Amino acid sequence: MAGKEQRDIEAGPPPPVEPALGVGMVGYAFMGAAHSQGWRTVGRVFDLPLRPVLAAIGGRDAAAVRAAADRHGWAAAETDWRALIARDDVQVVDICTPGDSHAEIAVAALEAGKHVLCEKPLANSVAEAEAMVAAAEAAAARGQVAMVGFNYRRLPAIAYARRLIADGRLGALRHVRITYLQDWLVDPDFPLTWRLEREHAGSGALGDLGAHAVDLAQYLTGEQLVGVSALTETFVRERPLLAGASTGLSASGATGRGQVTVDDAALFTGRLASGALASFEATRMAAGRKNALRLEINGERGSLAFDLERLNELSFHDHTEPAVSAGFRRILVTEPDHPYLEAWWPPGHALGYEHTFVHQARDLVRAIAAGTTAPAPSFADGLQVQRVLAAVEESAEKNAVYTPVPV
Ligand SMILES: NC(=O)c1ccc[n+]([C@@H]2O[C@H](COP(=O)([O-])OP(=O)(O)OC[C@H]3O[C@@H](n4cnc5c(N)ncnc54)[C@H](O)[C@@H]3O)[C@@H](O)[C@H]2O)c1
Numbered sequence: 001m002a003g004k005e006q007r008d009i010e011a012g013p014p015p016p017v018e019p020a021l022g023v024g025m026v027g028y029a030f031m032g033a034a035h036s037q038g039w040r041t042v043g044r045v046f047d048l049p050l051r052p053v054l055a056a057i058g059g060r061d062a063a064a065v066r067a068a069a070d071r072h073g074w075a076a077a078e079t080d081w082r083a084l085i086a087r088d089d090v091q092v093v094d095i096c097t098p099g100d101s102h103a104e105i106a107v108a109a110l111e112a113g114k115h116v117l118c119e120k121p122l123a124n125s126v127a128e129a130e131a132m133v134a135a136a137e138a139a140a141a142r143g144q145v146a147m148v149g150f151n152y153r154r155l156p157a158i159a160y161a162r163r164l165i166a167d168g169r170l171g172a173l174r175h176v177r178i179t180y181l182q183d184w185l186v187d188p189d190f191p192l193t194w195r196l197e198r199e200h201a202g203s204g205a206l207g208d209l210g211a212h213a214v215d216l217a218q219y220l221t222g223e224q225l226v227g228v229s230a231l232t233e234t235f236v237r238e239r240p241l242l243a244g245a246s247t248g249l250s251a252s253g254a255t256g257r258g259q260v261t262v263d264d265a266a267l268f269t270g271r272l273a274s275g276a277l278a279s280f281e282a283t284r285m286a287a288g289r290k291n292a293l294r295l296e297i298n299g300e301r302g303s304l305a306f307d308l309e310r311l312n313e314l315s316f317h318d319h320t321e322p323a324v325s326a327g328f329r330r331i332l333v334t335e336p337d338h339p340y341l342e343a344w345w346p347p348g349h350a351l352g353y354e355h356t357f358v359h360q361a362r363d364l365v366r367a368i369a370a371g372t373t374a375p376a377p378s379f380a381d382g383l384q385v386q387r388v389l390a391a392v393e394e395s396a397e398k399n400a401v402y403t404p405v406p407v
Contacts, residue, residue: 018048021365022055022089024114026081026105027096028068031119031149032057035096036072038357045343046362049369052092058084085109092368095119098194099202103128106379110139110146115368117360119149121211121389122382124202129379129386136379145368147360147375148382150215152293154359156351157314159339160331161297161304162220164316170299176217176278178295180209181286185236185264192239192258204262206232206389210282212293214388215377217280220297223272225388227404230268230395234260235285268392270405303328312350 023039025032039052057074058081059065069077078084081101085093085108093109095102095118103123109116116136123129136146152158164170182205184190194200195208203210218224238257265283272278286292293308305315305328317328334347340359344351367375374380387405395403 018043018051020053021050021091021368022053022087023092023094024056024058024078024084024087024090025054025074025094025096026058026084026101027098027119028057028059028065028072029096031096032068033072034354034357035094035117035149035361036074037354038359038361039094040073041358042361042365045358047343048362048365050365052361052365053089055089056084056087081105082108085112085114091115092117092364098200099124099207100200103132106132106146107135110135110144113139113142113144115145115364117147117149117364118379118382120215120382120385121202121207122148122379122386124198124207126383126386126390129383133379133383136374140374143371145364145372145375146379147364147367148377148379149360150212150219150377150381150385151356151360152212152216152308153219153377154340154356154363155308155311156338156340157306157311157331157333158216158220160333161306161314162222163339164304165220165297165299166222169302169316169318170297170304171301173221173223173272173274173276173297173299175298176221176272176276176295177297178213178217178278179281179292180205180213180283180294181281181289181292182209182284183287183289185284186287188236189240191242192260193242196239196260196262198261201262203389203393204232204234204260204264204266205282205284206263206266206392208282209284209293210266210268210280210392211385211389213280213282213295214385215381216295217270217272217278218381218384219377220295221272221274221276223274223276224384224407225270225278225405226273226407227402228268228270228388228391228395229400229402230266230392231400232263232266232393232396234262235264236260263396266392266396268395270388311352 054074056076058078065077092115241256241258270278296305302319303317314331315328391403391405
């Protein structure tokens with residue numbers, strides 16, 4: 001027997017190699033880095049039917065996009081997103097750009113036969129989101145998948161909270177209370193980045209933070225918001241114009257001042273389909289609060305509370321227990337039976353923010369392999385959030401008049 005054949009028999013057959021799934025990502029700053037981390041890691045942690053390959057990254061500046069490709073582990077760099085979509089080695093297009101380019105890139109990618117992951121909020125307007133849903137539905141008939149990046153659904157504690165609510169542990173729901181507070185706009189000299197311009201961002205704290213809160217409310221309860229009453233405010237109406245480099249959350253160098261055209265803060269109440277009442281607060285003006293996403297849900301049988309600053313924990317009060325010993329207890333959501341935990345570390349070895357992007361990639365890859373037409377959150381889910389955001393703006397323009405949300 002020849003030496004090579006002998007070695008092959010002794011070594012046994014080579015380990016099975018899953019088919020590759022080429023990813024092409026547009027945008028490479030904050031979310032680009034977070035998604036890159038998700039794509040790099042997911043196949044090394046979870047067993048997947050397809051093997052994500054970081055095929056190409058897209059941006060507009062050749063030197064910067066090449067540097068981003070090297071830093072984040074992407075094989076190729078493109079300076080035109082259309083060229084990235086057209087590549088034969090790209091089967092998934094991951095959109096990590098500001099909202100003004102989501103619809104154009106997503107629709108083009110779906111029409112080109114690619115699966116799409118698009119960052120939130122889905123679009124800058126209801127009309128754009130509707131066009132994206134139409135493109136996603138047509139693509140679904142061809143076996144393609146489209147998902148929107150509401151990554152907080154992928155926190156184990158949030159996914160577990162959803163399970164408890166769906167299992168009836170809270171009974172009929174009465175209240176949903178969500179606040180999402182940041183403070184990076186407290187300084188009136190923070191410059192006018194794209195997040196402060198309606199033409200790029202669609203809205204301000206509302207679309208940036210409120211979109212997450214609305215998605216969480218609808219995901220956790222399994223219900224839609226049917227109407228809202230809102231106040232919004234822009235406390236600092238002019239800010240220094242940008243001269244140097246910027247991302248949505250940081251900037252350097254400024255000359256002159258320009259108009260802020262989005263809200264700094266949005267407060268709204270809402271009614272869920274079951275009649276439960278909801279309240280929301282989204283602001284970038286809460287001094288001292290960096291990324292404080294907190295929620296509490298009260299039902300007739302119990303309550304749940306969550307705080308992103310303690311993201312491995314869920315507070316649960318079972319109101320069916322005797323009152324003398326009942327009370328909120330802390331569930332450490334790190335057991336292998338908790339959502340997403342089966343492949344991570346032993347119990348008590350905590351996860352962080354970046355793991356949500358690994359979980360997001362896991363769910364998308366599995367949906368693509370399974371041929372699931374609309375993995376949640378679907379573009380239709382993203383459109384429903386967009387409708388709530390539009391109703392909030394309409395209500396705020398009328399000084400908080402109750403405004404129905406079309407379903
Ligand atoms: N899921 C989350 O928790 C989360 C957090 C932050 C941002 N986001 C969303 O992610 C998206 C991007 O936000 P970010 O914070 O990463 O912004 P960012 O400013 O950090 O990065 C934006 C990137 O898009 C690129 N870009 C802008 N316009 C482009 C165009 N027309 N063509 C190609 N590239 C373009 C920029 O060069 C940059 O690389 C937004 O929709 C935002 O709402 C989601």
